[in-house]
Amino acid sequence: MKKWLITLVLIAAVILPNMAWAAAPKVNTILEAIDDMFDLKTDGTAKFTFTQQKAGEGVKKYEGIYYRRDKDDSFLMVFTLPEVEKGNGVLKQGENMWLYKRNTRTFQHIARDESIAGTDAKAGDFEKKKLTETYKPALDAAGKEKITATKLGDIPVYQLEITAKNDDVTYPKQIFWVRQDNFLLLKSQGYSLSGTLMNTSYNLKFTQIQGKYLVIKSMYIDEFEKGNKTLSDISNISIQKINEHVFTKAYLENLSK
């Protein structure tokens, strides 16, 4: 009897935790799935809206048009609201990005982290980056990937932690909440290098185009400055091929005031 008891304890102590672990997929599998499900291979034009809110101080709305060319991962975005920002924009191809400032009529050849149009949005936020190229699974003290099964509201999710492979990211550490059934990324938290929570993002609405997912409504909560929230909406999406002339400085200057 005693032997049986010892055997059961061993099973419980060794095998069961491993079984629970085995139920969760590998973090890289999830990252690859996310990369794949959002890898929309088409040109696209869309209207974007940022609605910023600060606690007790009302809201401010920014609107603009975003053009993206798939073949060389170029994009052009131009603000249409508020009137004071109308015409400011960003043009990007490869490693090169230009910020057009209407006030000074300058195309500034910039690094990707430059703020745009007075918002907290960085030009690099609009780039298409693969998670598997920029992040890797975070490991615990035992060398195991940090991933657990949990719930977000009523939705079963995996909560996983990833760390940046290089400095070319906004957050060196992130925690993701992804749906267990299809790995859709619902929530993420970004941390600074020292481990301070900086941002919580929720992907609230998605659409599917050509079998790929696109986030069309998100909410960003600034955890560093409590009370600041930004709601991002993408609407009026077109997947028609975009003319070559759109991705030129001359076109952006012509769109501007």
Added chain:
Amino acid sequence: MNTVPVLAEDTTDEDQLFSEDMIVSEDQIVDDTTGDELKQKHIGFSGTINSSTAYTRFDPVYDLTELGGAEADQITSQTSADIFVDIRLQNWIKGFLSLGVNYYPQGVDELNTITLTDPALIAELNTDTLLVTNKKYNDILIKEFFIDANWKNKVYFRTGKQLLKWGTGYFWNPTDLINIDRKSFLDMARVREGVSGTKITIPSGIKQNTYFFIDMNDTTKLSDISLAGKYEFLVKNTEMSFSIWAKNGYHPVYGFDISGNIFTLDYHGEIGLANDERYNALNYDTLGIKPKTGEMISQVSFGLSKSFDYGEVKDRINVTGEFFYNQAGYDKDIIGRIASESNPETKKTAQGLYLANYQPYSNSKYYAAFFGAINKFIVSDMTFSMNGLINLVDNSAVLTTGIAYNPALTDIVINFNINSYLGAQNTEATMMGKRWDVNVGAQISF
């Protein structure tokens, strides 16, 4: 899609956030008319209004121009507006007007150069130009006024008064021979006055652009027109351009500029090469205008920019440094030389010639400047800035330190700046007689 209720929540209820169906069908969101709003007929008004008051500590002893008066304490205020009218027609034809309106309650002295034509007067005064001052209380200036059109999005035309970007320098642009209104070190964001002409842009994708500018400023006949051309191209992450400027009766001026990034540094540089016919400099010994020799003169600017993370905030501190070399510039303390001239007539003439040809912070041979900003300074809506510029020949400097407070979600910016003019008497930064000044102002955007 109702967005406001979600934002209005002070706390986030994840049950509520994810309780609805989160997939929106493709037919509800796809719309092939996106972007058409940019092509619609539209008239838009926008602009800024600035109001500022400055207290200036003035020292007449330092005032080389002798225009600043005798008062040690001076209060000046100014209210300015930049009004923009944006008119869009169909087929990408548009018009734009930028109007600057200034009001000076105390009045300001306007310095004008009068060209003398009477030979007897020229002989008597020993100069053919005179500097005179008028007091003005307001002015209205058309800063830009142009029409845009294009041919099949292959060739773009902009004709009228316009501000051109020519060169990559942050403060110094030696290749820019087109714009007349130069950047102001103390107000780098100022909307500048454009020049009249026609710009033609021929893009070849993102990587190459060819520009031409037909400069009609102050032209009354065909031979007054000057032409400029620029070919801009991209090599990996480095953008470069070659430019040329030509005008009847003058030697051409050549330019080259470059910008890019290496590691985490952004860099920019430009070089202009021009015949010395373009420069009027005084001979240090005689204080007369140096004779032209036909020598090619180079002017070079080069700068580096970098952002630093601080206190958990990415890119919180931004720093740009820039250096300027002017081969035709003074390599000795010319202002001190003028001030120490014993012959009163020679001194007065030299003062006039120097000021008539003066380009702020460009006349000496070597300069350096830095521009620093700390975002989210003390509170999230405040920016601290400190900019400095030094004349490395006479060792004078101007230093401006300030804060700008832009309450979140508002279109108002409150500014407070202290400017210091450092250096010995009769040096570039101190020659206007200002020792320091304090500026308080506000700007609203609409």
